[in-house]
Amino acid sequence: MEFDFNSLFAFIIFGVTIGVVYGMVALGISLIYSGLDIVHFAHGEIYMFGAFFGLVLAKDMSIPYPAALIGAMILAGLMGMLIERVFYRRLTRSGGGYTVAGMGMIICGFGMSVALMNVAFLIWGADAEPFSIDLGMPLQIADIYIPQSYLLTAVVSFALMGLLHFFLKYTKIGLAVRAVAQNKDIAYLMGINVPVFISLIFGLACALAAAAGVLIGPMQSVQVEMGYLMLMKAFAAAVVGGFGSLPGALLGGILVGIFENLGAAYISPSHKDIYAFLLLILVLMIRPSGLFGIEAKVKA
Amino acid sequence: MLEIKNVHAGYGKLKILRGINLSVPKGKIIALLGGNGTGKSTLLKTISGLLPLMEGSIEFDGQILDKKKPHEIVKAGLVQVTQSKESYPAMTVEENLMVGSYVRNDRHGVQQDLEKIYEFFPILKTRRKTLSGTLSGGEVQMLVIGRGLMANPKMLMLDEPSAALAPKVVLEIFSNIYKISQTGVTILIVEQNVRMALLLAEYGYIIRDGVIMLEGKSDNLIHDSSVRESFLGGTVADTSRELSA
Ligand SMILES: Nc1ncnc2c1ncn2[C@@H]1O[C@H](COP(=O)(O)OP(=O)(O)O)[C@@H](O)[C@H]1O
Ligand SMILES: [Mg+2]
Numbered sequence: 001m002e003f004d005f006n007s008l009f010a011f012i013i014f015g016v017t018i019g020v021v022y023g024m025v026a027l028g029i030s031l032i033y034s035g036l037d038i039v040h041f042a043h044g045e046i047y048m049f050g051a052f053f054g055l056v057l058a059k060d061m062s063i064p065y066p067a068a069l070i071g072a073m074i075l076a077g078l079m080g081m082l083i084e085r086v087f088y089r090r091l092t093r094s095g096g097g098y099t100v101a102g103m104g105m106i107i108c109g110f111g112m113s114v115a116l117m118n119v120a121f122l123i124w125g126a127d128a129e130p131f132s133i134d135l136g137m138p139l140q141i142a143d144i145y146i147p148q149s150y151l152l153t154a155v156v157s158f159a160l161m162g163l164l165h166f167f168l169k170y171t172k173i174g175l176a177v178r179a180v181a182q183n184k185d186i187a188y189l190m191g192i193n194v195p196v197f198i199s200l201i202f203g204l205a206c207a208l209a210a211a212a213g214v215l216i217g218p219m220q221s222v223q224v225e226m227g228y229l230m231l232m233k234a235f236a237a238a239v240v241g242g243f244g245s246l247p248g249a250l251l252g253g254i255l256v257g258i259f260e261n262l263g264a265a266y267i268s269p270s271h272k273d274i275y276a277f278l279l280l281i282l283v284l285m286i287r288p289s290g291l292f293g294i295e296a297k298v299k300a
Numbered sequence: 301m302l303e304i305k306n307v308h309a310g311y312g313k314l315k316i317l318r319g320i321n322l323s324v325p326k327g328k329i330i331a332l333l334g335g336n337g338t339g340k341s342t343l344l345k346t347i348s349g350l351l352p353l354m355e356g357s358i359e360f361d362g363q364i365l366d367k368k369k370p371h372e373i374v375k376a377g378l379v380q381v382t383q384s385k386e387s388y389p390a391m392t393v394e395e396n397l398m399v400g401s402y403v404r405n406d407r408h409g410v411q412q413d414l415e416k417i418y419e420f421f422p423i424l425k426t427r428r429k430t431l432s433g434t435l436s437g438g439e440v441q442m443l444v445i446g447r448g449l450m451a452n453p454k455m456l457m458l459d460e461p462s463a464a465l466a467p468k469v470v471l472e473i474f475s476n477i478y479k480i481s482q483t484g485v486t487i488l489i490v491e492q493n494v495r496m497a498l499l500l501a502e503y504g505y506i507i508r509d510g511v512i513m514l515e516g517k518s519d520n521l522i523h524d525s526s527v528r529e530s531f532l533g534g535t536v537a538d539t540s541r542e543l544s545a
Binding site: 172175176178179182183185186187188189190191192193194 | 348350369370371374375379380382386388389390391395398399400402403447451
């Protein structure tokens, strides 16, 4: 096969695009990890619910796609806050503050994952649903055609991340979110209503996952079991970037995206899904704390 | 300003405090003294609402705090600076200070207080943009006191501000605590460094095993034989001074 720079470029662009979506889910997992001291194993299912919310809003209710995206984010955010309040809070609280989570939390996360999948199955069935939206002709850059859905995904993802960064860095509430993520006891003693902020962090993370679902939907299709693989990829992205680091999650996602697209193109397309884990293992061998990992105590 | 009546509290079922009575009048500096593990921090955690009250009552500035949450107590104007000297290491010095002002809505006042704190602790101003994780122990202590002040509290509770710091730094911090009290902030200072604390405070309480063992004017406590025996007599400095006298 003759080496073709155009197609290399295309693979990288596709990798980055899918990568920022991984990054968005990974960012949520990182946020929850900082905020609640738990690794949220049901986050893939939140992503799946988000995709279905988007599908219902855009197709069944004929709401314009951008509005469906925002609607799905809000719905998933509220759903996340409800799950945190009803199921997780008891567990995160027991054992002195929110710090000691332990085995109960892991089991609870897996249980939630299975429960959510079954709920989705009851509502929407097992079939894969196409989520087609008409965005017009693919865009042509030089000799490469990029579907509009990819472009849209990249633009929306980067915009959402930029917004989140601005929120965390430059607003008073964002500062309080970071304070809660870094040290709950001290945040409490500075007058921050910590439980409310924990809910907010969880809701935010779920809204990001939903955005990822609605963006991926038109590229693939929407299906009850779609969460599992996304969780694994996002998890790999979070670890590659350094668990708990927010910029790390995004960059980790992009790396995973590029790596798996190049692997599929130049090594073997039928093993696409293992490249993420190959990268994960590589990074862990070279830098166990992740590429952007900071010391375990210093989070967010 | 702060009235603590017959307070019993502890961790879960484990009772540490057994009937504490303590009073901090407005505008004064009061010291709570005692050795390691006697219940000083436990009392501050209880006052701040981090630990539930088993018995007794706490009143601050005309409000009953018994059932209040930590953030409500901060809003009432009572702020604690913990003994752990924890800043937010991944935030800059200035961001740390701004977290302290979370309960306030007066932007102008916040800006003024920021300047005031930079005057108290000039080193914080020169390092305002650096991550607080890189500060020295003394600088972090200044930062967390400053962060507490940013809430514009009526009363500040300081848990062992001198612990693990060099004598010169301790002196600087104590002189700043005095200056802070001169601006009208009521202060409860918890210390194991009894001599320094009694120089600063007007009145002191000595706690042992969760009960107040002794209380009185600082002058009287310094000369009290049991205080000298348990806290003051043992230090090398004291012994050498007495030998030379
Ligand atoms: N989180 C905790 N759980 C159980 N016991 C504790 C806890 N923290 C402190 N204690 C116990 O409470 C007692 C008083 O501790 P503390 O108030 O921290 O003492 P100090 O006077 O040194 O501040 C000690 O015996 C300590 O072992
Ligand atoms: Mg203590």
